[in-house]
Amino acid sequence: MNDLARFRRAAHDAVDWLADYLENLERYPVCPAVQPGEIRSRLPAHPPESAESWDALLADLDRVVLPGITHWQSPMFFGYFPANASGPAIIGDLISSGLGVQGMMWATSPAATELETHVLDWMVDLMGLPEHFRSTGSGGGVIQDTASSASLVALLVARERKTRFTTNRVGVKGTLTAYTSSQAHSSIEKAAGIAGIGRENLRLIDVDHTYAMRPGALDRAIQTDLAAGRTPFFVSATVGTTSSTAIDPVRAIGEICRRHGLWLHVDAAHAGSAAVCPEFRWIHDGLELADSYCFNPHKWLLTNFDCDCFYVADRAALIQTLSILPEYLRNQATESGAVFDYRDWGIPLGRRFRALKLWFVIRAYGAEGLRTHIRNGVALAQEFAGWVKADDRFELCAPRPLNLVCFRLKAGDGANERLRDALNASGKMYLIHTKLDGKLVLRLAIGGTYTERRHLERAWALITETAAGLPGVGSGVD
Amino acid sequence: MNDLARFRRAAHDAVDWLADYLENLERYPVCPAVQPGEIRSRLPAHPPESAESWDALLADLDRVVLPGITHWQSPMFFGYFPANASGPAIIGDLISSGLGVQGMMWATSPAATELETHVLDWMVDLMGLPEHFRSTGSGGGVIQDTASSASLVALLVARERKTRFTTNRVGVKGTLTAYTSSQAHSSIEKAAGIAGIGRENLRLIDVDHTYAMRPGALDRAIQTDLAAGRTPFFVSATVGTTSSTAIDPVRAIGEICRRHGLWLHVDAAHAGSAAVCPEFRWIHDGLELADSYCFNPHKWLLTNFDCDCFYVADRAALIQTLSILPEYLRNQATESGAVFDYRDWGIPLGRRFRALKLWFVIRAYGAEGLRTHIRNGVALAQEFAGWVKADDRFELCAPRPLNLVCFRLKAGDGANERLRDALNASGKMYLIHTKLDGKLVLRLAIGGTYTERRHLERAWALITETAAGLPGVGSGVD
Numbered sequence: 001m002n003d004l005a006r007f008r009r010a011a012h013d014a015v016d017w018l019a020d021y022l023e024n025l026e027r028y029p030v031c032p033a034v035q036p037g038e039i040r041s042r043l044p045a046h047p048p049e050s051a052e053s054w055d056a057l058l059a060d061l062d063r064v065v066l067p068g069i070t071h072w073q074s075p076m077f078f079g080y081f082p083a084n085a086s087g088p089a090i091i092g093d094l095i096s097s098g099l100g101v102q103g104m105m106w107a108t109s110p111a112a113t114e115l116e117t118h119v120l121d122w123m124v125d126l127m128g129l130p131e132h133f134r135s136t137g138s139g140g141g142v143i144q145d146t147a148s149s150a151s152l153v154a155l156l157v158a159r160e161r162k163t164r165f166t167t168n169r170v171g172v173k174g175t176l177t178a179y180t181s182s183q184a185h186s187s188i189e190k191a192a193g194i195a196g197i198g199r200e201n202l203r204l205i206d207v208d209h210t211y212a213m214r215p216g217a218l219d220r221a222i223q224t225d226l227a228a229g230r231t232p233f234f235v236s237a238t239v240g241t242t243s244s245t246a247i248d249p250v251r252a253i254g255e256i257c258r259r260h261g262l263w264l265h266v267d268a269a270h271a272g273s274a275a276v277c278p279e280f281r282w283i284h285d286g287l288e289l290a291d292s293y294c295f296n297p298h299k300w301l302l303t304n305f306d307c308d309c310f311y312v313a314d315r316a317a318l319i320q321t322l323s324i325l326p327e328y329l330r331n332q333a334t335e336s337g338a339v340f341d342y343r344d345w346g347i348p349l350g351r352r353f354r355a356l357k358l359w360f361v362i363r364a365y366g367a368e369g370l371r372t373h374i375r376n377g378v379a380l381a382q383e384f385a386g387w388v389k390a391d392d393r394f395e396l397c398a399p400r401p402l403n404l405v406c407f408r409l410k411a412g413d414g415a416n417e418r419l420r421d422a423l424n425a426s427g428k429m430y431l432i433h434t435k436l437d438g439k440l441v442l443r444l445a446i447g448g449t450y451t452e453r454r455h456l457e458r459a460w461a462l463i464t465e466t467a468a469g470l471p472g473v474g475s476g477v478d
Numbered sequence: 479m480n481d482l483a484r485f486r487r488a489a490h491d492a493v494d495w496l497a498d499y500l501e502n503l504e505r506y507p508v509c510p511a512v513q514p515g516e517i518r519s520r521l522p523a524h525p526p527e528s529a530e531s532w533d534a535l536l537a538d539l540d541r542v543v544l545p546g547i548t549h550w551q552s553p554m555f556f557g558y559f560p561a562n563a564s565g566p567a568i569i570g571d572l573i574s575s576g577l578g579v580q581g582m583m584w585a586t587s588p589a590a591t592e593l594e595t596h597v598l599d600w601m602v603d604l605m606g607l608p609e610h611f612r613s614t615g616s617g618g619g620v621i622q623d624t625a626s627s628a629s630l631v632a633l634l635v636a637r638e639r640k641t642r643f644t645t646n647r648v649g650v651k652g653t654l655t656a657y658t659s660s661q662a663h664s665s666i667e668k669a670a671g672i673a674g675i676g677r678e679n680l681r682l683i684d685v686d687h688t689y690a691m692r693p694g695a696l697d698r699a700i701q702t703d704l705a706a707g708r709t710p711f712f713v714s715a716t717v718g719t720t721s722s723t724a725i726d727p728v729r730a731i732g733e734i735c736r737r738h739g740l741w742l743h744v745d746a747a748h749a750g751s752a753a754v755c756p757e758f759r760w761i762h763d764g765l766e767l768a769d770s771y772c773f774n775p776h777k778w779l780l781t782n783f784d785c786d787c788f789y790v791a792d793r794a795a796l797i798q799t800l801s802i803l804p805e806y807l808r809n810q811a812t813e814s815g816a817v818f819d820y821r822d823w824g825i826p827l828g829r830r831f832r833a834l835k836l837w838f839v840i841r842a843y844g845a846e847g848l849r850t851h852i853r854n855g856v857a858l859a860q861e862f863a864g865w866v867k868a869d870d871r872f873e874l875c876a877p878r879p880l881n882l883v884c885f886r887l888k889a890g891d892g893a894n895e896r897l898r899d900a901l902n903a904s905g906k907m908y909l910i911h912t913k914l915d916g917k918l919v920l921r922l923a924i925g926g927t928y929t930e931r932r933h934l935e936r937a938w939a940l941i942t943e944t945a946a947g948l949p950g951v952g953s954g955v956d
Contacts, residue, residue, distance in 0.1 A: 007565035008497035014569045015493055018576040019486035032588060036816040039592040047600040051844040057566070061573065065834070068589025073578045080586070080806070083828075085578030087485035088535070091492045093575040095539065098496040100551045100563030100782050108558070110510060111546025114517040122525040145623060146826035156672060186802040187827055193799075194634060194825065196674025242806055298828070304578050305830050321671075324664040328558070328720055328912040328921070338514040347672065347825070348624035349665055350561075350776070352783050356543070366529040434806040443806070 010054040017058060018090075021066075022073065025450065029427025030074045032067055039068040075451040076429040076459065081242070081270040081404075082377075082447040084297075085304035088364035092357030093304060103351040106339035107331040113340055116143055116355035119362065123309055126367055127275035130288040133311035135340070141311045142345040143354045147269035148187035150294035150310040153322070153346055155191045155234050157292070157312070158263030160321040162233035177225045178202045178234040181213035181248060183241040185267060201230075210399050211246035211436065213237060219256050226260075234263045237290075239283050240271020243434040243443070244398035244406045247271070251286025258289060266293045269308070273301040274378070274402050276370045283401070300403070300447045302373060303361045307354055310345075319344045377403040377447035380456050384444060387460050393473055397441045405444045406436060411473050413440040422466045429459050488532040495536060496568075499544075500551065503928065507905025508552045510545055517546040553929040554907040554937065559720070559748040559882075560855075560925040562775075563782035566842035570835030571782060581829040584817035585809040591818055594621055594833035597840065601787055604845055605753035608766040611789035613818070619789045620823040621832045625747035626665035628772035628788035631800070631824055633669045633712050635770070635790070636741030638799040640711035655703045656680045656712040659691035659726060661719040663745060679708075688877050689724035689914065691715060697734050704738075712741045715768075717761050718749025721912040721921070722876035722884045725749070729764025736767060744771045747786070751779040752856070752880050754848045761879070778881070778925045780851060781839045785832055788823075797822045855881040855925035858934050862922060865938050871951055875919045883922045884914060889951050891918040900944045907937050 042064045072083045103112035120141025124134050133139045144150040159176060176197050180188045182204040192202040203225070206217045222232045235257050237248040250266055257264040266287060272295025274280035287293060294310040297303035312318045323344040325334070333339045343349050365373070381403045388394045388407045398406040409415045416433065420442055424430055431444050446456070468475040520542045550561045581590035598619025602612050611617045622628040637654060654675050658666045660682040670680040681703075684695045700710045713735050715726040728744055735742040744765060750773025752758035765771060772788040775781035790796045801822040803812070811817045821827050843851070859881045866872045866885045876884040887893045894911065898920055902908055909922050924934070946953040 004497055004501050004565075007500070007568070008493065010565060011493040011497065011569055011572070012490060014572055015486065015489040018573060019482055019489065021576065022485070023482050034588050036584065036588070036811060036814070037592070039589045040596050043593070043596050046603050047840050048844050049846060051847050052841045054842070057838055057841055065577075065589050065593070068587070068592065069577060069579055070585075070587040072580060072587070073576075080580070083578055083580055085575060087482075087488060090485070090572070090575045091489055094489070094492055094568070094572050095496060097563060097568045097571040097782050098499065098551075099543075099547060100561055101547055102550060102558070102561055102783065106514065107548075109546070109548040109550070110512050110514075111517045111543050114515070114546065115521070115543070118518050118521050125524050146828045148826045148828070152825065159674070185827075186804040186807075190800065190802050190825075195672065196637070242804070304575050305580065305828055306826075322668065324668050326664040326720070328910060329664075331910075333514060336514070347630065347668075348626045348784075349663075350624045350626070350783055360535055362525050363530045363535055364532070366526045368527060369529050432806060432809075 013054065013058060017061065025071060025074050026076065028066065028071050028074065030071050030076050030430040031424050031427060032069060033425070033427065034068050039064065070430070073449065075448055075455040077448055078429060078431045078444045078446065078459065080432060081299045081445050083305060084300060084302045084447070084449050086302040086361060086449050088360035089302060089304045089357040092360035096353040096356045099353060101353050103353050104343040104349050105329065105331070105334060105341040107333045109353070112353040112355065113342060115359055116342065117141070117340055119355050119359050120309055120311070122362060126362070126370065127272070128278065128281050129284070129293070129311065132288065132313040133293065138315065139311060139313045140315045140340065141309055142342055144294070144308040144310045144346055145306040147185070147267055147294050147296055147308050148190065149347060150308050151187050151236060151265060151267055152191040152194055153310065153318070154263070154265035154292040155195050157318050157321045158234040158265070159195055159197065161263060161317055162231060165320050175201055175230045177230045177232045179205055179218055179221060179232070180236040181205050181207050181238060183207050183211050183243055183246055184236060184238050185242050185269065188236045207246065211241060211244050213248040213253060215249055215252035215256060218253060222256065222260050232260060232262055234265065236265045236267055239266055239268035240402065244436060245271055245402050245404045246398070247283050247401055250284065251289065254286045254289025264290045266290045268293065268295040270296065270299045271402055273297060273299065274374050276367065277374050280374070280402070297358055297361070300374070300377065301361070301370065302365060302449060303358050307358055322346065380451070380453060381405050381446045384446070384456050384460065391464065393467060397436050397439070403446045406434070406441045407444070408439065408441045409467060409473055415470055415473055416440045416442055418470055419463070419467055423462060426462070429462055491532065491536060495539065503549060503552050504554065506544065506549050506552065508549050508554050508908040509902050509905060510547060511903070511905070512546050517542065548908070551927065553926055553933040555926055556907060556909045556922045556924065556937065558910060559777045559923050561783060562778060562780045562925070562927050564780040564839060564927050566838040567780060567782045567835040570838035574831040574834045577831060579831050581831050582821040582827050583807065583809070583812060583819040585811045587831065590831040590833065591820060593837055594820065595818055597833045597837050598787055598789070600840060604840070604848065605750070606756065606759050607762070607771070607789065610766065610791040611771065616793065617789060617791045618793045618818065619787055620820055622772070622786040622788045622824055623784040625663070625745055625772050625774055625786050626668065627825060628786050629665050629714060629743060629745055630669040630672055631788065631796070632741070632743035632770040633673050635796050635799045636712040636743070637673055637675065639741060639795055640709060643798050653679055653708045655708045655710045657683055657696055657699060657710070658714040659683050659685050659716060661685050661689050661721055661724055662714060662716050663720050663747065666714045685724065689719060689722050691726040691731060693727055693730035693734060696731060700734065700738050700740070710738060710740055712743065714743045714745055717744055717746035718880065722914060723749055723880050723882040724876070725761050725879055727764070728762065729767065732764045732767025742768045744768045746771065746773040748774065748777045749880055751775065751777065752852050754845065755852050758852070758880065775836055775839070778852065778855065779839070779848065780843060780927060781836050785836055800824065858929070858931060859883050859924045862924070862934050862938065869942065871945060875914050875917070881924045884912070884919045885922070886917065886919045887945060887951060893948055893951055894918045894920055896948055897941070897945055901940060904940070906940055
């Protein structure tokens with residue numbers, strides 16, 4: 001396969017396989033009906049001694065892989081949040097794989113670093129983000145793999161700033177305490193554990209009726225910790241929680257953080273992308289008070305995984321936290337101070353050229369195309385919510401500021417569980433549940449690259465028909 | 479670009495662009511002659527309002543990107559370590575981008591998880607790794623992005639095991655201390671900082687004349703810390719250091735770790751791949767004493783970045799360290815305990831389907847093909863070292879167990895710096911330096927996917943010709 005003529009032929013075959021797959025997405029059961037171990041059982045116990053043909057590999061995509069795939073790109077996939085892959089992103093990623101460069105430092109491929117910096121500044125324009133996140137001032141953006149990693153990095157810099165960068169060591173100055181809402185993503189608790197803060201030193205602040213953090217409760221929790229001699233240092237506000245896309249009040253939280261000298265991180269992993277549309281920028285109100293911010297184009301902005309955009313207002317603090325410069329990485333460009341070396345902006349040393357796919361997406365869609373994609377997702381969600389509201393068997397369970405609808409059968413948790421399982425087992429659509437106020441709630445997340453109105457109509461028909469067949473639900477009032 | 483017919487055409491264009499690029503790799507200057515900011519200056523200050531054509535994007539790969547690329551895939555690239563991309567890996571990655579699935583849990587795409595588990599068990603076969611790393615026992619393997627992340631995860635599990643998983647909190651039981659050699663990768667120190675252990679609590683153990691860790695010095699350092707009331711918990715041994723591919727004596731280190739109850743992690747990021755050849759498996763002697771191990775197929779095993787294979791002997795401890803299960807991730811498969819959920823095996827929640835490219839590489843090359851690739855790299859390095867040895871102006875500076883040759887002009891650091899800079903500025907080849915025993919040494923790392931004997935001959939000719947032109951070096955004795 002080092003023979004490039006063979007590579008060219010095989011890669012063309014792969015493109016056709018992939019384009020065929022995408023064209024036929026709706027023919028696959030969204031969620032596969034496989035048991036644990038079933039896919040492994042189709043694979044030889046030991047690796048092959050001799051090379052196999054490209055045709056054998058391609059055939060096994062159909063025989064082994066596809067039967068075990070949850071089709072996240074299906075227009076009938078409404079689980080979790082969208083994981084947008086799109087043509088321009090796939091192609092950008094292909095070029096990145098082929099160039100095979102390392103973006104760990106400017107010197108190891110200047111274009112990889114400069115394009116990343118530039119495209120992340122473009123995102124500031126596109127989303128109307130605060131100026132202090134631009135690379136041209138004291139801040140800047142970088143691509144992380146996930147919001148989990150971005151939030152961990154934010155927490156680490158906050159920890160170091162609070163402990164004056166003396167040791168990279170926890171526990172020397174009394175107990176550090178961190179804060180996020182009870183609806184925040186599990187990655188914040190994970191980060192507190194990884195950083196050695198202690199999961200029990202993360203306070204889960206109460207939320208209001210919209211599932212957004214209560215600033216008053218945050219302030220009281222900080223005061224209580226201060227009074228007990230502990231050291232509050234970090235708050236993570238969520239713009240678009242995973243359960244229900246609740247929007248924490250960033251401005252009020254930010255003012256509390258300023259007053260007490262705490263780092264404010266804003267995790268907008270899913271919802272942030274909405275800010276490409278001016279009418280949704282209210283979700284970021286107060287973001288100029290944040291020390292760090294992240295959102296994932298790999299969720300709702302047509303850029304395939306992995307691509308989390310992470311911004312800091314003070315890049316010097318970030319670099320001071322994570323930089324180590326061994327001899328074999330020393331180079332003139334780094335020592336000149338005129339370049340960014342992104343290895344100092346995250347945990348891994350090696351870095352893929354991920355800016356390429358984001359650059360392709362922005363250019364191939366244009367700002368207009370991105371806005372259209374977001375607006376479609378929000379409009380479809382609002383329309384779907386209207387259908388739910390009009391059916392007396394169902395109830396809406398949370399505000400729907402963007403593209404997620406939380407709803408349930410009034411008939412109780414058991415009925416909703418059975419409805420979810422029946423829908424998913426049908427292979428015709430896919431959604432998951434969460435719990436809100438202790439009740440089991442179904443989540444329908446809209447915004448897939450290929451999802452259109454007709455798919456939502458079909459989903460609603462499936463939901464109502466399936467519900468009608470459940471004991472104690474009936475065929476509805478309409 | 480949601481139009482799939484357009485995607486198909488554009489992707490075929492991209493394949494041809496990429497195959498052309500790879501066929502013409504030798505025509506590009508290996509290292510670009512650009513100044514900081516030069517690539518950015520070719521980009522519009524603001525993102526486009528309207529969609530741009532695919533042709534415009536493709537043209538900018540040539541106009542903007544390539545002039546700023548360090549060509550890591552060039553057969554004349556000898557810097558750092560290889561970053562092998564290969565046809566099968568690129569194609570596997572393309573399919574992964576297109577499927578766009580999330581491998582965070584078994585339930586989110588069963589084939590992604592099961593193929594990953596299976597292929598990592600295949601690697602145990604291929605490399606003759608200890609049985610306790612197999613998923614079929616109490617251990618198992620997982621793909622991480624980099625060895626930096628793998629080593630961090632290992633250190634975290636070690637920290638939790640030592641502190642009895644009580645708090646994910648550092649500092650509650652006195653100072654924890656970790657150990658690695660003075661030649662170890664900078665990521666170990668970075669991990670100690672991230673985990674809140676404190677960089678100053680990582681002991682850099684002295685090395686012997688081969689730059690390998692001295693087990694006696696390790697034992698003494700542990701004893702000293704114990705006597706001072708500190709708590710030793712973690713040792714990272716290196717198989718193939720970055721500076722000179724020194725091989726730490728894993729067996730002797732492992733015995734010390736067992737005696738004192740310390741976690742042994744083995745970082746074989748670059749060199750580990752050599753173990754696909756039985757004649758190089760001595761590098762892993764004693765690996766059955768290790769608690770965790772990692773190596774990077776994305777360096778020398780033809781699988782493009784990112785792909786680090788990370789193994790643990792006790793997966794329960796790993797999962798206990800990193801697991802958090804919010805409601806929206808609950809599912810039947812997870813609760814049955816019959817599946818692996820890889821989100822609990824690393825830092826990020828989201829996970830790309832990376833097993834696909836590794837599966838393609840193993841099958842497209844076969845075990846034979848992988849061994850041939852490794853053997854070629856080692857043989858070329860040995861031959862190159864012979865040329866250096868035969869030239870009185872040069873000296874070899876470290877053992878060459880595998881595919882890296884450390885050498886220098888006897889004429890002093892300044893001459894070697896000038897030689898490096900002249901070679902790299904020529905665009906005809908690329909190498910970097912390190913320091914060994916305080917002396918500046920040139921590193922020639924062999925093993926690129928496309929590097930053949932003729933490229934080494936050309937490199938040696940360039941080196942000797944360039945050296946001859948340096949003041950105080952002369953034209954050699956031959």
